[in-house]
Amino acid sequence: xxxxxxxxxxxxxxxxxxxxxxxxxxxxxxxxxxxxxxxxxxxxxxxxxxxxxxxxxxxxxxxxxxxxxxxxxxxxxxxxxxxxxxxxxxxxxxxxxxxxxxxxxxxxxxxxxxxxxxxxxxxxxxxxxxxxxxxxxxxxxxxxxxxxxxxxxxxxxxxxxxxxxxxxxxxxxxxxxxxxxxxxxxxxxxxxxxxxxxxxxxxxxxxxxxxxxxxxxxxxxxxxxxxxxxxxxxxxxxxxxxxxxxxxxxxxxxxxxxxxxxxxxxxxxxxxxxxxxxxxxxxxxxxxxxxxxxxxxxxxxxxxxxxxxxxxxxxxxxxxxxxxxxxxxxxxxxxxxxxxxxxxxxxxxxxxxxxxxxxxxxxxxxxxxxxxxxxxxxxxxx
Numbered sequence: 001x002x003x004x005x006x007x008x009x010x011x012x013x014x015x016x017x018x019x020x021x022x023x024x025x026x027x028x029x030x031x032x033x034x035x036x037x038x039x040x041x042x043x044x045x046x047x048x049x050x051x052x053x054x055x056x057x058x059x060x061x062x063x064x065x066x067x068x069x070x071x072x073x074x075x076x077x078x079x080x081x082x083x084x085x086x087x088x089x090x091x092x093x094x095x096x097x098x099x100x101x102x103x104x105x106x107x108x109x110x111x112x113x114x115x116x117x118x119x120x121x122x123x124x125x126x127x128x129x130x131x132x133x134x135x136x137x138x139x140x141x142x143x144x145x146x147x148x149x150x151x152x153x154x155x156x157x158x159x160x161x162x163x164x165x166x167x168x169x170x171x172x173x174x175x176x177x178x179x180x181x182x183x184x185x186x187x188x189x190x191x192x193x194x195x196x197x198x199x200x201x202x203x204x205x206x207x208x209x210x211x212x213x214x215x216x217x218x219x220x221x222x223x224x225x226x227x228x229x230x231x232x233x234x235x236x237x238x239x240x241x242x243x244x245x246x247x248x249x250x251x252x253x254x255x256x257x258x259x260x261x262x263x264x265x266x267x268x269x270x271x272x273x274x275x276x277x278x279x280x281x282x283x284x285x286x287x288x289x290x291x292x293x294x295x296x297x298x299x300x301x302x303x304x305x306x307x308x309x310x311x312x313x314x315x316x317x318x319x320x321x322x323x324x325x326x327x328x329x330x331x332x333x334x335x336x337x338x339x340x341x342x343x344x345x346x347x348x349x350x351x352x353x354x355x356x357x358x359x360x361x362x363x364x365x366x367x368x369x370x371x372x373x374x375x376x377x378x379x380x381x382x
Contacts, residue, residue, distance in 0.1 A: 093147070093221035095123040100277060100287065101217045102349040102373070104150055106296050109173065109250075110186070111197045112213040113294060116287040118277040119199070119216055121209040121225070130207060137204045141228035142211075146195045147221045148188035157193065166191055173250060174243050177299040184241075195220075198228055252363045255289045265353070265370040272353050272372060288355055291348060292365050301346075349373055 099119040101107040108114050121144070123133075136142060156164040169179035170187040182190055199211040209225070262281065269281045278284045295302065345368070348355040357367045 091223055092127070093124070093223060094128050095121050095222045097121055097146070097214075097216045097218065097220040097222060099214060099216050099218040099220065100351050101214075102352055104217050106291055106348040106350070107217045108215040108291070108294065108296075111199060111215045113215070114287070114290040115200075115213050116278075116283070116290050117212065117214050118202075119211045119214040120277070121211060121222060123207045123209070125207050128207065133204050133207075133209065136209065136225070136227065137201060139201055139227040141198050142201050142209075143226040143228055143233075144197050144199055144211075144216070144222055145224040145226075146197070146216065147223065148190070148193035148195050149219065149221055150217060151188055151193050153189055154193060157191075171299050172243070173299055173302075176249070177303060194223070250295050252293060252295055252359065252365050255292045255365045255367065257285070257367045258369065261285075261367055261369060268353055268370060268372045272351055276351055278351075284350070284353075287350065288348070288367060291350070292357060292367065295359070295363060296348070297346065297359070 097119050098121075099107075100117055108117065153166070156166055167189065168182060170182050170185055170189055171177045172180050172185055172187075186195075188195065197215055198213075199216075200213045202210040202212050204210075262285065265281045265285060269276075269284070273281070273284075276284065278287060343358045343360075345356050345358060348357065352373050353370050354373045355367060355370050357365055359365045
């Protein structure tokens with residue numbers, strides 16, 4: 001045995017070599033870890049830079065959208081005059097009126113003049129839930145915004161203003177037919193055929209609102225209703241032109257009924273009374289008296305006295321002239337002459353009942369008879 005072996009040289013060398021090997025391996029691992037760490041940090045910095053860039057781009061895009069939306073809102077809020085004139089709005093009737101006035105002729109010119117004038121506002125159930133009417137019965141009156149759907153000149157509104165030929169002035173009954181600016185009147189013939197009236201609230205019944213004192217013709221489309229507020233809607237000290245106060249020009253002296261009128265009314269009540277808003281022929285007769293308490297004739301009718309027609313026959317005027325006069329009266333709610341008296345017969349249609357009457361030059365009314373209007377069968381139309 002050599003001295004090296006005896007001294008344990010080889011084991012010591014092996015241990016040293018192992019230690020050196022482990023140290024070298026550790027150093028190499030640390031080196032590669034440092035390399036990977038530097039690469040990872042560099043990648044993280046790159047990703048952070050990309051993220052910051054994306055965030056900045058998103059913020060810029062969002063600011064751009066916000067500015068665009070603001071500009072759009074400003075453009076909508078401040079349209080030009082041409083844009084305003086060409087604008088349209090989503091307005092659809094919320095209901096229809098079932099009124100005692102079957103025709104325009106005889107419908108009061110103002111609300112509350114005929115307290116017995118009744119109507120039912122029947123709402124469109126798909127647009128007006130029952131909850132919409134909660135609380136309206138706590139008010140005594142309500143405003144009604146509606147459409148003049150029976151105007152004879154509605155087709156003009158679809159034309160360009162340069163071709164519509166809408167009249168700036170209208171004839172006013174209280175002025176004896178003189179003309180005045182349309183916006184100084186409540187004429188139904190307006191650039192926008194929208195009406196405003198007030199009515200007494202009687203009762204809410206399901207999807208119907210019962211009203212009285214109305215001046216609405218049967219079938220009127222309603223756009224909206226609003227409660228009447230006396231503290232704000234009644235303006236103390238408000239002024240009106242003097243011609244507005246001339247009610248005596250439209251009031252009649254008296255309304256009388258022919259002896260057999262009630263019997264004619266009773267005979268047609270068996271059919272008409274089934275769906276009437278009135279409880280009896282007597283109450284219906286009171287309605288007729290209230291309506292005819294005002295001269296409901298048109299300006300052209302009042303400007304052509306009854307005796308002018310009979311004078312035409314006695315004075316030997318041309319038949320063509322008489323025929324023209326009679327046609328004018330007939331077109332406005334009257335009929336040709338009564339062959340026995342020479343008087344013009346006028347007609348008022350209420351709830352499908354045709355009421356014939358005469359009025360003399362002193363504005364005394366004589367109600368002659370009542371009969372069911374041709375084609376009326378007493379069935380509900382709503």
